Amino acid sequence: MTDSSIWWRIAWRNLWRNRRRTAITASALAFGFFVSVFMIGVADGIVDSMVEDGTRIVTGQIQVHDPGYRPERSLHSTLGGRDGVDVSAFLDRIGEVGGVTGAAPRVYGGGLLSSGEETVAAGFMGVDPLLEPGVSGILAAVTEGRAPRPGAREVAIGSEMARKLGVGAGAELVLVVPAADGSMGNDLYTVSGVFRTGLPGLDAFQAVVPIDVFQDLLALEPNRIHEIGIDLRSASAARDVATEMEVVLSSLGVEVAVEPWTVFRRELYEYVSMASAANSIIVFIVFAMAIFGVANTMLMATYERRREFAVVRALGGTPGSVARTVVFEGIVLGVVSLIAGALITAPVMMWVHAHPIDLSGFTDEIRAAGSVMRPLIQVAYSVKGPLISSVALLLTSLFAALYPAFRAVRVPPADALAGR
Amino acid sequence: MADRVRIDHCVTSIGLIAALSILPLVPPAGLSGQSALEIVDRVDRLMRGESSQARVSMEIVTENWSRSLDLEIWSLGTEYSLVRLLAPPREAGTATLMVAQEVWNYLPRVDRTIKVPPSLMMGSWMGSHFTNDDLVKEGRLIEDYDISIAFEGARDGVQVWEIELVPKPEAPIVWDKIVWQVRQADLLPTWARYYGEGDELERTMTFDGYRTFGGRLVPALLTVIPADKPRETTTVRYDELLFDIDLSPDFFSLRNLRTRR
Known part of the structure; x- marks a missing residue:
């Protein structure tokens, strides 16, 4: 030494x-x-x-699905299958997991939006207007008008879609989607607002509607949802939190897939x-x-x-x-x-x-x-x-x-x- | 994408009936020595300019639901057709108008007419295993397909031709190949198989329930089975069928789409 x-x-x-x-x-x-x-x-x-x-634009950092939902995203693959799930029990359990800052249920469907003269293909996302802002920024991205209200037949559409349809806030649109019972769900919706996320795919293709009226249109019971989107304090913790969440949710007796953004946002x-x-x-x-x-x-x-x-x-x-x-x-x-x-x-x-x-x-x-x-x-x-x-x-x-x-x-x- | 498949239309859609109804008028003996192209060409020529009116019931069975529709169908030539739902009651009045390559849907609940955008022409029609595109009829087969006889002889004791239709390179058609089996005796089809990319079978259509409407023998029962979901089917049954009725192109208007009951 x-x-x-x-x-x-x-x-x-x-x-x-x-x-x-x-x-x-x-x-x-x-x-x-x-x-x-x-x-x-x-x-x-x-x-x-x-x-x-x-992950905060729309997807969230963790998603909970039925194991068979991805990648086909079938209308019928709701959480818990045909019987659905107790959505609020799920949200409660998820909220108890450390690092979770928000969770919101979602229902998806694909169909048509028509202004009469113009018709476009649209991806519909049924969201809870009160919970969704805790997970994604899609409703906060509404730059003209406002977000749709719970229970109202209102739709928020992307800026590029609004341009193609030639409509703005206040306009009336026909929404057509193939429903879960095989019928063609169709109804009149009022454009509550127009959002701009900056992502061309979303702004041209996405439409956001209140989850309850959308479930009704799709002939889905209120306890049938496709996804729970989850926001975390830190995105880098997503994998660990997802693993923990899978264990917590298994106590609810429903088989689910809990995936972090590293899985469903593979390209990112x-x-x-x-x-x-x-x-x-x-x-x-x-x-x-x-x-x-x-x-x-x-x-x-x-x-x-x-x-x-x-x-x-x-x-x-x-x-x-x-x-x-x-x-x-x-x-x-x-x-x-x-x-x-x-x-x-x-x-x-x-x-x-x-x-x-x-x-x-x-x-x-x-x-x-x-x-x-x-x-x-x-x-x-x-x-x-x-x-x-x-x-x-x-x-x-x-x-x-x-x-x-x-x-x-x-x-x-x-x-x-x-x-x- | 919107403008594809001619044989497809005439085999699947309402035009089918018009096409097939003509077939027995062609003297079979005269055809026996002819080429596949000539057979199809004659069918195709004779098909055009015909009008029809039909009452049809459609059964759709999928993995998740099944339902039954009652339809009324009018057609004129290859350019025009109109389908109106009579049942189930909740959807009665819903109608689809096809003119040339375009499709409109009338939705009575919201009293609106919506044109199906090109991107959704391959989408399902009313939840069935037919696409909107299947319903659109146009043009002539021999212009879009190279046609040959793939098989000639007995199948299960019946003399048949199996006619292979391969789209010409420039033709806007999604299928790689269609094979169509036709009975030699009466020129009625027994099945059609549709092949997608890599010659993979995508769907099979079978014809059955041959019966006479207005003096013409036609298959009144048509079943579509998607190859990837063999337990799903759409079955079309013709209950009434009239030929050569008095229809003018004016009948196939957007106004008529929403008002006629």
């Missing part, structure tokens, strides 16, 4: 023999650390908001996984650039000390001890840089986290993988970002010292001392 601590002290002292050079090298590494942590934070921030925004999950993989590339590039700079300065430092190493060797110092001096120097440099890096990174991260940088003056909202984002640069805290950046920094300083150490060992004592 004492044996090795002396080498650390030598490394430390050597480091400060040329303060300016060490300070510059350490700054480069510290700045690399900052860039790495910040970029990962921004990437994670984008991913987080994609997931949060993407894959996009996000890809974005996370890109983080490693950021770290790699930043430190790959740094490693040459650091290796270069350390190589310079060893050349300057050729005579010194020659003396050490002449006095009986082993090649190993020479190499160790240089490598330890690199490690100490890494630790110093890391501390400096952490000191500059932490306050910037905290500040940007609290005050996201708004780019909406420069660009429109961004759409990808079924999600809509405001153009905000926000950083997410994570353990992973600083951790892999730290490891990368220390490895960089270690590897950057290896070649200079090798060169130092190869110094021929006699020639160096003779100034040859």
Whole structure:
């Protein structure tokens, strides 16, 4: 221990023999650390908001279905089959699971919406107008008019659909859907409002109606629903919460499928996984650039000390001890840089986290993988970002010292001392 | 998508009856040595310009429900037809008008007429195993299909032709192939099989209950079975059928769709 601590002290002292050079090298590494942590934070921030925004537009973060509902989405595959379920018991149980912030029942059907002159195919979503805002933003996205009221024959339609039908809030539409008994359910509905989510598929195809009147139109009993959409405090917990929820719901004696967004929003999950993989590339590039700079300065430092190493060797110092001096120097440099890096990174991260940088003056909202984002640069805290950046920094300083150490060992004592 | 399948229409839809009713008028002996194309061409030519009126009951059985509809059907040539629901009472008055390639539905409950958008032409008609598209009749078979005799000889002791219809490359038709079995003796069809992508059977239509309406022998019972749900069927039974009635294109108007009872 004492044996090795002396080498650390030598490394430390050597480091400060040329303060300016060490300070510059350490700054480069510290700045690399900052860039790495910040970029990962921004990437994670984008991913987080994609997931949060993407799942809050309409789907929710967990969905409960009849096991046979997906992927065919048959009208008849309601929760609990033909007998239906006690919907409020389900909602109560779901609300008791930790991390759940909202749950809402839904009924789906596909059919026609007609203004008389124009008719479009539409996907209908029957929602509880009181519970749905706790899960998705579809009703909050109503920009003209208002959301449909419970029990009223009212429909909210997407902006693109409204344009195609040539109608706005207050207009009367005929709604036609194949009902569960084989008949053609049809009735007159008033357009209560027009929503704009920014997702072309939703805005052109989706119509939202109160769940009770829609069940009536579909000839479904009030206890027959297709889905319970669930919102969580944190989307990243969805898988764990879903597993727990499956256990909790099994006590109700109805076979159900509880799926997190990573399953029913597969494309979003894959996009996000890809974005996370890109983080490693950021770290790699930043430190790959740094490693040459650091290796270069350390190589310079060893050349300057050729005579010194020659003396050490002449006095009986082993090649190993020479190499160790240089490598330890690199490690100490890494630790110093890391501390400096952490000191500059932490306050910037905290500040940007609290005050996201708004780019909406420069660009429109961004759409990808079924999600809509405001153009905000926000950083997410994570353990992973600083951790892999730290490891990368220390490895960089270690590897950057290896070649200079090798060169130092190869110094021929006699020639160096003779100034040859 | 909206404009596909000619044979489809004449075999499945109301036009079928008009088509088949003509068949016995063709002297079978004269046809025996002819090509499949000539057989179908004659049927097709004779089919056009005919009018009919029918009372039909339709039984639909699905995995989840079954129901029965009473229909009244009028048709004129290949361009026009009108179907009105007489029962069940809750839906009585609901009507479908087909003119050329377009389909309108009249909904008495809301007193509105709705044109079926092209994207839903492949959707089910009134919950049955017929699509809206099946109901639309148009054009001539020989223009859209390459027609050949796939089999000629005895099946279960009956001399038949099996005529294969393959859509021409440019024809807007969803089927990959249709095979149609016709009895040589009276030129009446016994079944039609519809094949989708990869020559996979998608549905089978069987003809039965041959009886005489207005001096013409026709299959009065028609059953559709989707290949992927063999327990589901739609059965159409003709109870009354009149030919060559006095109908003009004016009859097939949107106004008539909503007012006539």
